[in-house]
Amino acid sequence: MQYVKHLECVLCGKTYPASPTATTCPACGPSGILDVVFDYDAISHREDRDEVIHSTDNGLWRWMPLLPVEPDGPRGPLLPGNTPLVPAPRLAEALGVGRLWLKDEGRAPTASLKDRASAIGVAKALEVGARTVATASTGNAASSLAGACAAAGLRSVIFVPKTAAEGKVAQLLIFGATVFQVQGSYADAFRLATEAIAEQPGWYNRLSGINPYLVEGKKTCGLEIALDLNWKVPDWVVVSVGDGCTVAGIARAFIELKRIGWIDRVPRILGVQAAGSRAIADAFATERYAPGGEDTIADGIAVGEPRNWIKAVTRIKATGGTFTLVTDDEIREAMRLTGRLTGVFAEPAAGAAVAGLQKATVQGIIGKSDSVAVVVSGSGLKDVRRAIEAAGAPLKVQPTIEAVRAALPPMN
Numbered sequence: 386m387q388y389v390k391h392l393e394c395v396l397c398g399k400t401y402p403a404s405p406t407a408t409t410c411p412a413c414g415p416s417g418i419l420d421v422v423f424d425y426d427a428i429s430h431r432e433d434r435d436e437v438i439h440s441t442d443n444g445l446w447r448w449m450p451l452l453p454v455e456p457d458g459p460r461g462p463l464l465p466g467n468t469p470l471v472p473a474p475r476l477a478e479a480l481g482v483g484r485l486w487l488k489d490e491g492r493a494p495t496a497s498l499k500d501r502a503s504a505i506g507v508a509k510a511l512e513v514g515a516r517t518v519a520t521a522s523t524g525n526a527a528s529s530l531a532g533a534c535a536a537a538g539l540r541s542v543i544f545v546p547k548t549a550a551e552g553k554v555a556q557l558l559i560f561g562a563t564v565f566q567v568q569g570s571y572a573d574a575f576r577l578a579t580e581a582i583a584e585q586p587g588w589y590n591r592l593s594g595i596n597p598y599l600v601e602g603k604k605t606c607g608l609e610i611a612l613d614l615n616w617k618v619p620d621w622v623v624v625s626v627g628d629g630c631t632v633a634g635i636a637r638a639f640i641e642l643k644r645i646g647w648i649d650r651v652p653r654i655l656g657v658q659a660a661g662s663r664a665i666a667d668a669f670a671t672e673r674y675a676p677g678g679e680d681t682i683a684d685g686i687a688v689g690e691p692r693n694w695i696k697a698v699t700r701i702k703a704t705g706g707t708f709t710l711v712t713d714d715e716i717r718e719a720m721r722l723t724g725r726l727t728g729v730f731a732e733p734a735a736g737a738a739v740a741g742l743q744k745a746t747v748q749g750i751i752g753k754s755d756s757v758a759v760v761v762s763g764s765g766l767k768d769v770r771r772a773i774e775a776a777g778a779p780l781k782v783q784p785t786i787e788a789v790r791a792a793l794p795p796m797n
């Protein structure tokens with residue numbers, strides 16, 4: 386917290402002290418999301434980007450000057466961050482872009498980008514001495530919180546919608562979470578979690594829509610992309626969008642790095658939504674927000690009432706970026722293509738990002754010589770049913786070599 390000045394409401398601009406249990410602006414209600422404001426002048430004067438490279442802190446904690454936690458405060462033992470930025474030249478050629486990298490967040494401790502936010506959530510919970518952390522999630526935020534809590538010896542209470550992928554629910558149960566599978570939508574699960582947290586004194590609130598600190602953890606994914614490319618950022622960074630929190634965090638990373646002089650330009654951010662769950666893309670295009678559907682195979686971005694739409698829209702605009710929409714068929718095709726041409730197994734929400742890039746090249750938004758980093762937000766192993774749907778069935782053969790010879794397809 387050495388550089389945190391205060392919290393500021395994205396709607397009315399009112400400021401509040403950075404208390405660890407802060408949620409939304411009391412004056413504006415649930416839409417008054419708070420932003421953490423750092424003293425960027427002090428950071429740029431006192432911190433050196435080379436120190437980050439050589440930081441003795443591991444994982445996301447190397448970004449301590451830009452994080453809202455105490456440098457010597459308590460932290461959980463799981464260590465997110467430092468996921469690989471995988472060069473993807475064959476996929477670049479297939480999609481028609483100059484250079485392409487995949488930030489493979491499937492390699493995080495519980496196999497998704499949300500581990501970055503949960504590490505901050507658990508650090509904050511430990512800071513206030515909470516014993517229970519609660520959240521609602523489409524799946525990945527929940528499984529990451531459950532893992533981080535299990536590692537830190539905290540109880541996690543999780544509300545998931547009935548559409549949550551089996552692999553993610555399995556993670557929750559294995560990590561010992563108390564799991565409520567709400568027979569309703571994500572919006573129902575969110576509302577129920579909010580009500581339950583309000584009733585239970587001492588529960589720490591890890592709802593990423595309203596906890597102002599979690600997005601700062603997600604930000605480290607963008608910070609790492611800049612570091613991985615030796616501070617020479619790509620032309621575009623592509624992020625799939627559900628609640629809006631992740632894309633807002635990643636956009637913020639580059640805006641902050643430019644502000645403190647560690648990079649010389651901000652990449653444009655391409656937000657990608659599913660055609661059946663497009664509330665933020667519509668708000669971006671029309672400048673009017675209305676809740677939308679949750680109809681997509683990409684459960685991680687199936688969010689009808691996104692809490693962070695304001696941050697997502699303003700931050701993407703600030704980068705000069707835009708949105709694309711993709712269908713479920715395009716997501717399945719992108720999952721296959723990504724796996725075959727890179728060896729990275731993307732979950733549907735991450736396949737959506739690749740599909741969005743593909744669409745943006747067809748639409749002429751992203752050009753043939755542009756360099757692009759795509760955030761692969763989670764592992765395909767989290768949603769095996771959707772992966773099999775996308776990739777088709779194996780060759781079934783009798784246990785004889787003749788059957789194998791007869792069934793073997795030609796090499797392509």
Ligand SMILES: [Zn+2]
Pocket residue numbers: 394395396397398399410411412413414417
């Ligand atoms: Zn406000």
